[in-house]
Amino acid sequence: MDGIDDRVAAAAFRRLVEHLRHRRDAQNVDLMGQAGFCRNCLADWVAEASAEAGEPLSREEARRAIYGMDYAEWKKGQPEATPEQLARMEASVARNRG
Secondary structure, rough: OOOOOHHHHHHHHHHHHHHHHHHHOOHHHHHHHOOOOOOOHHHHHHHHHHHHHHOOOOHHHHHHHHHHHHHHHHHHOOOOOOHHEEEEEEHHHHHOOO
């Protein structure tokens, strides 16, 4: 990132991941609806960056790094998305496609 040391950026990223692990009440569908990204997006970005660095992680390994557990285990504790949440997410995804 422009003007930010890689160590500082990495520390901020680790703090974001810890925050998201703690805030299990912030559902992915809500994150997507409001911010246009979610934990799965972060995991995908980690997997892509690891491949670019020559140390590829699978999508499941990257998800485990973000969620702090297997994705299937995390998903068990999440409620089903409401139609309203899904509509906000779809609108956000459409905006991101531009």
